[in-house]
Amino acid sequence: MRTHARAVVIGGGVVGVSTLYHLAKKGWDDVCLIERKELTSGSTWHAAGLLPLFNVSYSVGQLHKYSVATYESLQEETGQDVGLRKVSNIRLARTRDRWDEFLYYSGIAETIGVNVKILTPEQVQEIWPLCETEGLLGAIQHVDDGYVQPADLTQAYAKGARARGAEIYRYTTVLGIEQLASGEWLVKTDKGDITAEHVISATGNFARKTGEMVGLDIPVIPVEHQYIVTEAHPAIKERKAQGLPEMGVLREADSSWYMREEAGGLLLGPYEVGAPVCYVDAPSDQSEYELFQEDLDRLMPYIETAIARVPAFGEVGIKKVYNGAIAYTPDGSPIVGPAWDLKNFWLNEGHSFGVTAAGGAGWQLAEWIVEGEPTIDMMGVDPRRFGPYATRGYLREKNEEAYANVFTVHYPDEERLAGRPLKRAPCYDRMKALGAVFGSVYGWERPNWFAPEGFGVEERALDKPDVLLNHNHPPAAADGKVKELWSFRRSNYFEQVGREARHVHEAAGLLDMSAFSKFEVWGPGAEAWLDSLVANRIPKKIGRIGLAHLLTKAGGVRSEFTIYREGPQRFYLVSAGAYERHDFDTLQKLLPPDGSVMLQKVTTQYGVLVLAGPQSRAILQSLTDADLSTPAFPWLTGKTINVGHATARALRVNFVGELGWELHHPIEMQTTIFDLLMEAGRAHDLKPFGIRAMDALRIEKSYRLIPRELSIEYAALESGLDRFVHLNKASFIGREALVEKQQVGFDWAFATLDVHDVSDADARGNEPIYVGDQLIGRATSGGFGWRTDKSLALGMVRPDYAEFGTELEISILGKRHMATVVPESPFDADNERLRA
Numbered sequence: 123m124r125t126h127a128r129a130v131v132i133g134g135g136v137v138g139v140s141t142l143y144h145l146a147k148k149g150w151d152d153v154c155l156i157e158r159k160e161l162t163s164g165s166t167w168h169a170a171g172l173l174p175l176f177n178v179s180y181s182v183g184q185l186h187k188y189s190v191a192t193y194e195s196l197q198e199e200t201g202q203d204v205g206l207r208k209v210s211n212i213r214l215a216r217t218r219d220r221w222d223e224f225l226y227y228s229g230i231a232e233t234i235g236v237n238v239k240i241l242t243p244e245q246v247q248e249i250w251p252l253c254e255t256e257g258l259l260g261a262i263q264h265v266d267d268g269y270v271q272p273a274d275l276t277q278a279y280a281k282g283a284r285a286r287g288a289e290i291y292r293y294t295t296v297l298g299i300e301q302l303a304s305g306e307w308l309v310k311t312d313k314g315d316i317t318a319e320h321v322i323s324a325t326g327n328f329a330r331k332t333g334e335m336v337g338l339d340i341p342v343i344p345v346e347h348q349y350i351v352t353e354a355h356p357a358i359k360e361r362k363a364q365g366l367p368e369m370g371v372l373r374e375a376d377s378s379w380y381m382r383e384e385a386g387g388l389l390l391g392p393y394e395v396g397a398p399v400c401y402v403d404a405p406s407d408q409s410e411y412e413l414f415q416e417d418l419d420r421l422m423p424y425i426e427t428a429i430a431r432v433p434a435f436g437e438v439g440i441k442k443v444y445n446g447a448i449a450y451t452p453d454g455s456p457i458v459g460p461a462w463d464l465k466n467f468w469l470n471e472g473h474s475f476g477v478t479a480a481g482g483a484g485w486q487l488a489e490w491i492v493e494g495e496p497t498i499d500m501m502g503v504d505p506r507r508f509g510p511y512a513t514r515g516y517l518r519e520k521n522e523e524a525y526a527n528v529f530t531v532h533y534p535d536e537e538r539l540a541g542r543p544l545k546r547a548p549c550y551d552r553m554k555a556l557g558a559v560f561g562s563v564y565g566w567e568r569p570n571w572f573a574p575e576g577f578g579v580e581e582r583a584l585d586k587p588d589v590l591l592n593h594n595h596p597p598a599a600a601d602g603k604v605k606e607l608w609s610f611r612r613s614n615y616f617e618q619v620g621r622e623a624r625h626v627h628e629a630a631g632l633l634d635m636s637a638f639s640k641f642e643v644w645g646p647g648a649e650a651w652l653d654s655l656v657a658n659r660i661p662k663k664i665g666r667i668g669l670a671h672l673l674t675k676a677g678g679v680r681s682e683f684t685i686y687r688e689g690p691q692r693f694y695l696v697s698a699g700a701y702e703r704h705d706f707d708t709l710q711k712l713l714p715p716d717g718s719v720m721l722q723k724v725t726t727q728y729g730v731l732v733l734a735g736p737q738s739r740a741i742l743q744s745l746t747d748a749d750l751s752t753p754a755f756p757w758l759t760g761k762t763i764n765v766g767h768a769t770a771r772a773l774r775v776n777f778v779g780e781l782g783w784e785l786h787h788p789i790e791m792q793t794t795i796f797d798l799l800m801e802a803g804r805a806h807d808l809k810p811f812g813i814r815a816m817d818a819l820r821i822e823k824s825y826r827l828i829p830r831e832l833s834i835e836y837a838a839l840e841s842g843l844d845r846f847v848h849l850n851k852a853s854f855i856g857r858e859a860l861v862e863k864q865q866v867g868f869d870w871a872f873a874t875l876d877v878h879d880v881s882d883a884d885a886r887g888n889e890p891i892y893v894g895d896q897l898i899g900r901a902t903s904g905g906f907g908w909r910t911d912k913s914l915a916l917g918m919v920r921p922d923y924a925e926f927g928t929e930l931e932i933s934i935l936g937k938r939h940m941a942t943v944v945p946e947s948p949f950d951a952d953n954e955r956l957r958a
């Protein structure tokens with residue numbers, strides 16, 4: 123066994139071996155993989171091998187696409203048959219909402235280049251004659267989709283990796299991992315130690331145990347998953363005898379199962395409610411090719427629907443039931459990328475569709491390790507999208523929920539319930555008493571919108587007994603009413619959100635943004651360090667505020683910070699709530715080694731209440747000694763002020779485009795400040811508002827968000843951040859790439875679209891944008907603008923089509939709408955309201 127390696131991959135499942143292969147393919151031949159037993163002896167061995175391309179996550183969709191596209195070429199390259207069968211995949215729809223989901227997804231698929239066909243029930247019957255089509259609205263078909271033999275695929279990757287110089291040590295167990303003073307890793311195994319520059323953990327069901335070796339609480343706990351294989355069926359044998367093609371993979375999403383042919387019989391895999399987490403403390407040291415006792419009772423309701431849809435399934439006996447562990451994370455997507463707080467330690471864990479994702483995840487992780495950055499936007503799978511709150515108890519609840527929701531309709535406004543409430547700002551109960559309907563981000567409860575008393579729908583009216591998955595609303599509130607219905611279209615809360623948005627514009631609104639990520643940076647080198655990182659200039663004067671972006675080497679946008687200069691060498695940074703761990707980790711890893719800059723995370727020390735609207739000055743002025751007039755307190759400045767007998771950093775910025783202040787206050791003073799504001803606000807008609815109104819208001823200002831309009835896939839200047847990028851600064855990360863791109867020409871341009879003839883479904887982001895039949899871009903956000911009375915979309919289009927006045931078309935839920943490119947900020951382009 124070698125004693126030194128550039129990179130050591132731990133885990134010989136399909137994911138680890140793919141990572142090894144892709145590292146070797148990138149030219150790193152001094153890499154090795156360590157597997158405690160035989161390759162594939164973890165989850166990979168018992169996987170059904172399906173390769174579902176369907177995925178509503180932009181990141182995961184791209185990983186799956188790469189995998190399916192390259193498994194064939196891997197076979198050609200290595201000569202190892204991977205058992206790839208491109209038999210296609212049909213997903214059935216029984217409800218209107220499911221159909222909307224398919225229409226929405228088809229748009230995403232088109233923008234990422236995945237081939238999706240819409241089928242009628244008759245066409246389904248032609249392809250799958252054993253399938254009854256009663257009650258079906260239609261289906262979508264992925265023609266390039268199918269299945270592989272997971273063990274053969276792993277062996278092909280192993281062969282390809284070895285051919286490039288990589289080594290694989292089987293029956294070798296990693297027992298400990300230490301970081302040396304040099305920064306290198308010492309990987310201790312039962313067969314000897316290896317010193318390595320990089321370590322990649324791809325240990326499947328052992329992820330938490332591996333994490334413990336380096337002090338990481340990895341947010342992965344597996345869930346049991348079963349599939350049933352039947353004896354051969356005469357009708358399938360007959361089809362085979364006649365030389366007819368395999369019928370492909372069938373998915374009845376509304377009943378939560380998949381089915382395909384298997385050795386003349388059928389294979390059925392339900393995703394049932396009630397599947398338990400397993401291996402909470404990792405499998406045993408002896409575990410290999412391990413299966414659990416089957417539990418068919420749990421599957422009965424699903425089996426019944428499967429028999430109703432495909433009667434042949436009930437006509438033959440069960441040959442075998444597989445019950446194995448699938449690694450899960452709280453949102454069901456894998457964790458692929460750098461570990462937080464540790465340098466050169468990488469995670470490729472938490473794969474629930476690991477056979478499908480292995481290729482793409484190995485490819486992008488290898489890019490990240492070798493080049494320093496991935497090439498596709500990995501925010502959706504970044505390990506740092508979960509914070510320290512995602513611990514054992516939370517994972518148990520969330521991972522079981524994620525499993526049970528594999529086939530539910532993925533509404534864009536869905537708010538899942540498990541593990542909630544977890545983090546509550548002190549004003550939570552007050553907001554609730556005012557009618558707040560909460561959503562959750564990064565474990566925080568945040569008001570999404572406010573329901574007036576008595577508002578809602580009787581739960582009885584919503585029952586859909588004809589499908590197993592009736593998951594389109596949260597449970598009824600205390601008054602017995604369901605407050606919101608989740609939808610791809612304008613839903614029951616649409617007008618309420620409109621009222622909130624208009625009220626902010628006409629009077630004043632109060633929003634809880636305590637979830638914001640907050641950091642303090644200070645020390646003799648603070649200014650120079652920040653200046654060397656971000657594309658904008660650092661605010662020069664004490665009290666000034668600037669918006670600054672941390673770019674990738676390639677010029678894409680990795681993070682966005684509001685920077686408030688509080689002292690000669692003291693700064694307060696605010697960024698998106700969901701990216702606290704990501705942003706902190708990124709900054710921390712960039713700190714200079716000489717100790718001249720201090721960085722601290724202060725998110726939970728400060729709450730944030732946003733007071734916005736034309737009356738906000740009068741309200742706040744009545745509570746503070748500070749002069750809030752524009753000459754004394756202009757836009758984009760901040761001050762520590764008193765709010766009654768409490769105190770806050772008041773920042774004159776907001777995300778809604780109205781006069782207002784963000785009040786960043788010691789969190790323990792939040793309810794005091796809240797009560798003072800509400801009391802003072804009574805004379806000025808102050809009302810609370812939620813995130814959904816905020817989002818509608820920000821779209822009217824063309825304000826960009828990560829990872830939508832801002833992403834590592836778009837250069838900062840493509841995203842229209844010209845005002846915030848100073849190429850004449852001496853240096854900052856991404857500068858050279860931007861200068862180069864400016865000379866060669868950009869691929870994309872940011873555009874704000876006025877979408878015409880919208881009656882019930884606004885753009886949401888991810889919709890394809892066309893000129894004629896030519897796809898020229900994608901929407902990144904969308905919604906209704908209540909101040910402009912327009913349905914709007916933000917998006918990225920080919921630069922030739924970004925001129926104001928250009929007529930384009932956007933497809934929203936399969937319907938084409940004319941759309942006009944309009945100047946940025948359709949509301950108050952000159953920012954007069956903000957400066958007032």
Ligand SMILES: Cc1cc2nc3c(=O)[nH]c(=O)nc-3n(C[C@H](O)[C@H](O)[C@H](O)COP(=O)(O)OP(=O)(O)OC[C@H]3O[C@@H](n4cnc5c(N)ncnc54)[C@H](O)[C@@H]3O)c2cc1C
Nearest residue numbers: 133135137158164165166170171172296326446476477478
């Ligand atoms: C019943 C069932 C059906 C499935 N069907 C599908 C499907 O159709 N399509 C799909 O895409 N996915 C499917 N999956 C999921 C799929 O099996 C997994 O996502 C995938 O196999 C994960 O691969 P992995 O490499 O991450 O993990 P694993 O295959 O579990 O590999 C991890 C490896 O790490 C090794 N290891 C752990 N700790 C150490 C250590 N300290 N030292 C050395 N080695 C170590 C283990 O021995 C193990 O071999 C299914 C899963 C189940 C249970």
